[in-house]
């Protein structure tokens with residue numbers, strides 16, 4: 001079976017500076033794949049290349065095929081039909097995805113209406129309201145009636161990330177990209193959002209590209225992982241293989257740091 005996402009020898013550069021160098025990986029339908037690496041290693045640029053959202057200043061070479069369609073060099077018109085249907089993104093900072101001046105219910109209704117139109121379903125105001133409330137329930141937001149009418153600044157950071165996830169889900173994408181979705185949140189909220197993503201990816205039968213610099217976080221959600229350093233993909237495999245027997249020095253240092261953290265807290269709590 002063809003993979004849902006096939007990234008092949010993708011290179012990204014700006015003003016002659018290579019930022020991502022000939023990386024290749026693929027994600028099958030339903031697979032959960034993690035991209036891990038230090039800050040500046042090229043993870044977010046890779047995600048942008050997958051969605052066709054690269055800034056104009058970045059040159060892309062190689063191939064990104066999403067659901068059989070080439071993304072690199074493709075027109076904005078084609079990319080627009082793919083966004084939402086094939087791929088949606090949850091960003092680190094939920095406010096990037098939210099309009100500060102629009103009620104949350106109205107914001108979620110926009111991608112929902114687009115999908116219902118695509119699927120030939122009812123897009124009347126009662127159907128939209130029902131659909132928005134359902135999405136808010138899917139992401140386990142309390143008092144969905146209140147959230148519907150609230151503005152982004154009237155709810156907490158964790159709740160905003162749940163709304164951003166509802167926005168992505170409204171599109172029913174085949175591939176969900178989560179780019180450091182918990183980094184801006186406190187530890188307890190982080191764990192809740194990870195659990196939520198884990199549940200929803202299964203429930204909606206999506207593939208997941210999960211981006212993080214945090215090894216334990218990645219290991220808790222995905223089955224396979226690729227490690228990036230300085231724009232290159234240095235190691236790839238199942239979570240068990242890569243973190244159980246890391247072969248690249250950078251991966252070894254990540255695993256060592258995670259173990260040191262564990263044993264510090266193990267000793268501190270004993």
Ligand SMILES: Nc1ncnc2c1ncn2[C@@H]1O[C@H](COP(=O)(O)OP(=O)(O)OP(=O)(O)O)[C@@H](O)[C@H]1O
Nearest residue numbers: 014019038039040041042043044045046055057213
């Ligand atoms: N628009 C741009 N123009 C030029 N260089 C850029 C641009 N966007 C990012 N870069 C550079 O590309 C490199 C990779 O950036 P990227 O944001 O993909 O890293 P990252 O691994 O996602 O890091 P972080 O975890 O901090 O988000 C960095 O050196 C960054 O400074």
